[in-house]
Amino acid sequence: MTEAFLHYIWQFQYFDKKDLVTTEGESIAIIKTGFYNTHAGPDFSQAKIKIGSLEWIGNVEIHINASEWQQHKHHHDKAYDNVVLHVVWKDDKAIKRSDGSQVPTLELKNRIEDSLLLNYKNLVNQPASIPCAHALSAINSLTRISTLDKALAQRLEDKAQVILKALHENNNDWEETFYQLLSKNFGFKVNSEAFYALTKVIPYRSILKHSDKLLQLEAMLFGTAGLLEKVKDDYAKSLQREYQLLQSKFNLAKKQLNESQWRFLRLRPANFPTLRIAQFATLLSVRKNIFSTILATESIPELKQLFDVTQSDYWQAHYRFDKKSKKTVPGLGDAAIENIIINAIVPTLAAYSIYKDESIWMDRAVEFLSKISPEKNSIVSEWKALGWPVASAFDSQALIELRNNFCNKRLCLQCTIGHTLIQKT
Structure with a gap:
């Protein structure tokens, strides 16, 4: 019991x-x-x-x-x-x-009834990572849809609350809050915390003051990131000179991150933090007040176009300082942009919906997920192997939530599928 x-x-x-x-x-x-x-x-x-x-x-x-x-x-x-x-x-x-x-x-x-307790014990004591895996094929589509709806709602609520907490810390400044959240997504998990620390040091208002000069934006970001200490080529030295001026202007010397905070090991070159910072700088340069722009954007193609930017000439030929690439370095790919939509834009719209008490933004968030390809990872593959169809990011996000916060914790009593199996006579 x-x-x-x-x-x-x-x-x-x-x-x-x-x-x-x-x-x-x-x-x-x-x-x-x-x-x-x-x-x-x-x-x-x-x-x-x-x-x-x-x-x-x-x-x-x-x-x-x-x-x-x-x-x-x-x-x-x-x-x-x-x-x-x-x-x-x-x-x-x-x-x-x-x-x-x-x-x-x-x-x-x-x-x-003894059967209720027995069904519960049999379910939560299953050795499989997904406890209902053995019975999943018998679950009807209506129950599955209900389960996904509940899981996705929980995921969006949890992510929204994190954003609303950050919003409070930022004195209800949505542009600042989204700028910080967006930076974490440019870090793509491995470097997300370093990116977030970088944007906490450089407020968005400082970015806006220099957004019309990409060289200065790159200098501010790379210098504060601690990535200009050992560089040697001419472009890097020009960034160092710019950073010396900006460092004094914005009092950045004591806030500078350490190069050791950034991870390159086992990353594909396209995800190197140097390239991602360069792409982030370009986006901030060409898209002003990006949160307001997103609120006015109603379709996935428009969103993708918003993030379809090409980094500066130097970074079209380099993945990191002092090492020229043999091939042209591409900008943000479609998969990277969809990742930003899923993990930054959708949760922000959910948070804004709660903040404004207006369902239109939550509806738009869910609609965006339903029109994006599903993520590809081990959790989604596990559900697919059990015969669960995954048609969009709506499905993959819900299934990730289900696996991480219901199945792993054996919260079968709070899951619609678990509820159904426990009631079976």
Whole structure:
């Protein structure tokens, strides 16, 4: 028995409700189960329960054993004084609130069908990384769609909350916040934190002051990144000279990153941080106030055109300083641009939707995902191997969320597919 299973049983009322009584013998009528609470405090809030002849509105707390109330120190916490019903698997101890009054208790041990508990145990104890893999072929399309919708909604909500936190730290400046988020995506995982640190040191307002001079933008970014210390060729030296002036103007000397923060090992040259910084500089030079521009962009082709920029001449012939490439170095490819749309633009639109309380931006975010090719990675391949069709980034993003935050954590009780399999008789 787990507490999570009891939460599930209570939330969906999967127990025998005939002749419900407290452990003290008073009749119970459940009018409203309450809202599941994922934060601190009692497990369900605003429940409506009739006990005996009195109707109560308050909280419901759930434990495997009643004695856990005292083990968790709830009897010293006034937040639990409004608990109107204590739901337990086993009633092993009479429980009292901080004021000494007894908490009505409902014991479920003999009221839950064995098949429910057995199905739950069989599912969460599966050795496969995706616990429902053995039964996935029997799941109908409606249940699958519902599962994807829920997973994607959760993913967008979580990403949006991170962005809204950053927005608050940036004094509600959307351009600054998106500039920082965009930089992380130019880092493509391995160098994302270094890119983010770079944009925290150089605010967007400083970028705008020099956005009409690409050489100065490159100098500011490369110099602050700590990547101009050992370079030797003429172009690099011109950047060093520009950086010396900008360093003094923006007081960057003590904020400079270290070259060791950037990773080149095991990266394809197209993902070298030097090239990505050059591409980032070009984008900032030719696209002013990019967040506002994105809000006015309603289609994927327009978005791709917005990011279809070619870096400066030097970086069309170099992947890193002092080493000329044998072939012309391309700009941002289609896959890289789609990655930015998926991981920067879509979450930002979701956050903006919550911030403005306007669904149009969330709808647009979801629409963008549905019109982009699915990602290619080990998680998506795993779902495909199980016969799950993956038609767009909507599917791949939802399946990544499902695998990472439902399957890996064995949160089958919160998954529509898991819910369906546990209910099977």
